[in-house]
Amino acid sequence: MLSQEIGQEEPTLTEVAFTRLLTWLDDGTDSDGEKYLEARRRLVSYFDRHNRPAPDALADDTLNRICRTLEQSGAIATKPPLRYCYVVARFVLLEDLRRERRHIQFDDVRHANAVTSSASADDDAAAVQERRLECLDQCLRRLKPEQQELIVDYYGDARRQRIDRRRGLAARLGITMNALSIRAWRIRAALESCVGACCKNR
Amino acid sequence: MNTFVPRGLADEDRQLIRYILGLLPEKDAERLDEQSIADDEVAAHLRAVENDLVDAYVCGRLEGEWLARFESWYLASPRRRDKVAFARQFLNAIDRLPTHAATDVTSSTSFPGTVSRRPPFVWLASAAVLLLMCGVLFLQDVRLRRGLLDAQHDGAARDERGRELARQLGEQRVTNDALRQEVDRLRTARPFAVVLRPETRAAVPASVIAVPTDLDVVAFELELEANDFSQYQVALKDPATGRIVWRSGVVTAVSSRRSPAVAVTVPASLLRPQHYSLELSGRTSEAFTAVGSYAFQMQSR
Numbered sequence: 187m188l189s190q191e192i193g194q195e196e197p198t199l200t201e202v203a204f205t206r207l208l209t210w211l212d213d214g215t216d217s218d219g220e221k222y223l224e225a226r227r228r229l230v231s232y233f234d235r236h237n238r239p240a241p242d243a244l245a246d247d248t249l250n251r252i253c254r255t256l257e258q259s260g261a262i263a264t265k266p267p268l269r270y271c272y273v274v275a276r277f278v279l280l281e282d283l284r285r286e287r288r289h290i291q292f293d294d295v296r297h298a299n300a301v302t303s304s305a306s307a308d309d310d311a312a313a314v315q316e317r318r319l320e321c322l323d324q325c326l327r328r329l330k331p332e333q334q335e336l337i338v339d340y341y342g343d344a345r346r347q348r349i350d351r352r353r354g355l356a357a358r359l360g361i362t363m364n365a366l367s368i369r370a371w372r373i374r375a376a377l378e379s380c381v382g383a384c385c386k387n388r
Numbered sequence: 389m390n391t392f393v394p395r396g397l398a399d400e401d402r403q404l405i406r407y408i409l410g411l412l413p414e415k416d417a418e419r420l421d422e423q424s425i426a427d428d429e430v431a432a433h434l435r436a437v438e439n440d441l442v443d444a445y446v447c448g449r450l451e452g453e454w455l456a457r458f459e460s461w462y463l464a465s466p467r468r469r470d471k472v473a474f475a476r477q478f479l480n481a482i483d484r485l486p487t488h489a490a491t492d493v494t495s496s497t498s499f500p501g502t503v504s505r506r507p508p509f510v511w512l513a514s515a516a517v518l519l520l521m522c523g524v525l526f527l528q529d530v531r532l533r534r535g536l537l538d539a540q541h542d543g544a545a546r547d548e549r550g551r552e553l554a555r556q557l558g559e560q561r562v563t564n565d566a567l568r569q570e571v572d573r574l575r576t577a578r579p580f581a582v583v584l585r586p587e588t589r590a591a592v593p594a595s596v597i598a599v600p601t602d603l604d605v606v607a608f609e610l611e612l613e614a615n616d617f618s619q620y621q622v623a624l625k626d627p628a629t630g631r632i633v634w635r636s637g638v639v640t641a642v643s644s645r646r647s648p649a650v651a652v653t654v655p656a657s658l659l660r661p662q663h664y665s666l667e668l669s670g671r672t673s674e675a676f677t678a679v680g681s682y683a684f685q686m687q688s689r
């Protein structure tokens with residue numbers, strides 16, 4: 187976040203400004219940076235749902251702008267902080283759309299099933315696939331047994347309706363379906379990011 | 389095989405799917421745009437619905453308008469294509485994992501009144517399986533006891549402790565992606581372990597700790613008087629200001645030593661020459677409850 191640039195923005199932030207952002211997002215609690223990570227995740231998804239080509243950079247731009255506002259005015263009255271994040275993100279999105287219209291896009295064809303016919307590309311894709319599978323196995327092995335059980339029960343056998351199985355699982359754990367879905371999502375998201383990091387490190 | 393169709397879903401889920409697929413009118417989409425960022429409940433629900441939608445696509449359970457829209461709209465983003473690729477591998481891997489035997493809730497929490505509803509052969513078969521399992525468990529127990537005695541003689545318990553610490557580090561790495569990179573660094577760092585006992589009413593001076601300058605992490609082992617909780621969390625507190633300097637992930641107690649203990653590793657860079665306390669809390673079904681406080685004093689590095 188401290189070094190990425192988008193458009194005309196000046197992203198250089200001091201550590202103090204970043205800490206202030208974390209404190210503002212925490213809104214009186216101590217989340218140990220978790221609120222920041224969650225806010226960023228939601229912003230990236232928001233920009234991605236609007237099919238922006240660089241959702242990560244736009245999310246960082248949004249948070250950078252909030253950092254600067256905090257630095258200049260000392261406080262932001264809008265509560266909760268994530269509502270203000272949305273307001274800023276909306277402006278960032280509109281600016282990005284305007285910027286896109288100003289530039290003719292020559293390579294805007296992004297097709298879901300784009301297939302490269304060259305043999306080397308196929309080999310590369312197979313190697314990437316293989317690496318990802320190895321990483322997934324490795325990451326799965328690091329899960330606690332109860333986490334493994336939970337995701338098997340929650341996501342397993344996806345070809346059938348899962349709803350009854352999930353109700354049973356929530357009842358067994360003594361939690362609501364909502365809490366269960368959050369728990370399952372956290373494990374899945376952790377696995378996804380573990381696989382991403384593992385593939386990068388190989 | 390069930391098809392993932394609109395009629396089988398709650399209104400809210402259908403609405404979220406239409407939002408994910410870009411099928412909502414602008415006004416409704418804007419409302420969900422805001423809620424997906426500012427409302428924790430909607431954000432969590434949206435993620436769950438999106439995962440289910442992706443899984444349904446991967447399993448070939450999407451049909452009609454949703455399938456067409458998924459392929460033309462959802463898969464237009466590289467990030468979302470990655471999500472689909474991950475789902476494909478994830479579901480395959482999940483199906484390879486052993487199924488949890490206790491998935492059947494009615495059997496694990498059956499009440500006396502439900503017993504007679506089961507056919508007798510089920511009970512006979514269950515009894516036979518139970519008997520067999522008891523035998524296997526008994527043999528395992530004997531073998532484990534023998535192994536434990538051997539381990540106590542040759543000092544292998546220390547190795548077990550080391551493995552347990554490494555395992556906990558590995559678990560924290562997966563359960564908290566925010567701390568992933570930090571834990572990576574911790575795993576390669578040279579360990580330095582400190583055993584602390586809970587504060588008592590007696591005026592006992594705080595343990596003084598001198599950490600070598602080249603260490604990245606300090607491993608603390610907090611001894612427990614009783615292991616009353618299945619999960620714990622540890623916070624490093626500056627008693628002068630009351631500020632929480634660092635907080636661990638959720639950890640479990642280790643009972644391979646003489647008394648049970650909770651082990652955590654704290655980045656050494658956080659520790660300055662001053663007094664600190666490690667506040668241990670145990671997890672109940674809803675919240676964390678204070679268990680004990682472990683005071684110590686850092687010396688100059």
